[in-house]
Amino acid sequence: MGLLTSVLDRIFLAYFILHIPTTVIVDSQSVVPAQYFPSWAKELLQWHIKTNGDHLVSSNPLWFVSLVACEILLQLPFFFVASYAFLKRRNWIRIPCIVYGSHVATTMVPILSEFLFSPEAGPKRLTLVSIYLPYLVVPVLLVVRMAVVERPFGSTAAGKRSKKNKAQ
Template sequence: MSLDTAYFIYFAIHVPLTLLIDDTFLIPQKYQLSVQKELYKYQVTHNKDFLAAELPIWMKYFVAVELIFQLPVFITCIISYLKSGPQKRISRCLYPFMLMYGFNAAFTSLQCLIYIYVQASSYELSTTEAYKLLGLYTPTFLIPFFMCADITSRLIKMSGDCKKEKVN
């Protein structure tokens, strides 16, 4: 499987997660669908996700960026992949947006991972519960981080000027 196919699958999975779970952090409860309320409740109670329960202002900001910037990137990359025909690639024109997404999502998730690691005991999570919650957030760091590195490498290879310049 190519990396573009993996990114396509990742984005395709992420769209419903964004629309059904993450946006509940910003949408007032009275406007949420019943499925959104149930998924949010499950996330908070079953996974003991104190970030979702507490919703610090910085988390709301990150979710707003996800809805305003990341969601359109997901959709645009999905469409690009589907239109690419037998090549099954995401357009190179979208690489800068994928790079920005990768950096933003990895940075956001890293903040969440650090906060969970540092604060888990304050919320009376057992070590097992803390590791479970860290395990849920870890892929949302690793995949975008890898994407950021991969797309950076692709952009450098595409740039002939970078190969000619010497870095002192």
Template sequence: MAPIPLSERPLDKYWFIPFFVLNIAVITYMIDIEQVTTMPPIAGKPYPWWPPRAVVDIVRWYGYKYDPLLIARPPFWRASIYYDIFFFGPFYFYAIHAFTKGINAIRIPAIIFGTCLTTVVTLILMEEIYGEYAAHDPFFVVGVNLPWLITPIAIVYRMWMGGERPFDTDKKTC
């Protein structure tokens, strides 16, 4: 059986693959790296060699203006950042390849990824709304983070409903 061409899988082409690319290019290996290389974020402290200075400045601006959790960086937050860097990051590279080529072996890793990311984001959003470091504007911060809650749920659904071979031509897929 051949995989359904990517051109016939708009959900994969226009939602999931761009989500993986965004996470590699911006979130995991820029913003998350900023979170662990500028700990604690002190004004006047030298900038790290990576990420670019503009990214550090934007993250700090956003954190001070909207999201105190991003500045406080309590232990659970840092743990979630390391998890993203060392586990989700490599997954994103493989997922881009697998979703592009229609490789069915991504099914179980994608389900695991989706459930893990949903769990992590739920914990973070609870802190953003009710915690010690609650966001100044929780509706805005939750809105900004909503794609990281909706997308993994959609991926789990896509992989679960696709059966053992979610990309094969004998099935209707997204």
């Protein structure tokens, strides 16, 4: 494993772990009724909307809510699985990462387009793009990282034992 893949794997692990509370505390407020959130979480979201001018979160258009619902139902469970797989260096995460990264990169295109080209984005459009852009870049890097090798974490000890047993 090279230094670049090692650094990328650490970035991916941090991304998955940090995305869990972000999804639960912030993003899910676009889908789950407000009564289920503590006041500090609602205040945090309102601060984000006011400070960064996030009109998508404040207006919650149906298409955006549907993407957030997918994040909660599909991506949130995956964050736990991927965190485990990256911590334990499990090669079976390769295809799920390609699927996840492709899905998320695709969902980020309309969000970033909205911020860049919609009149509702206002003067803080570049701030919004800079906040949301990592949610495009990291999944794309993840897809590339997982697509280029069959065993992203190399041979495992179990794999070596099974080959050794076959040779005997």
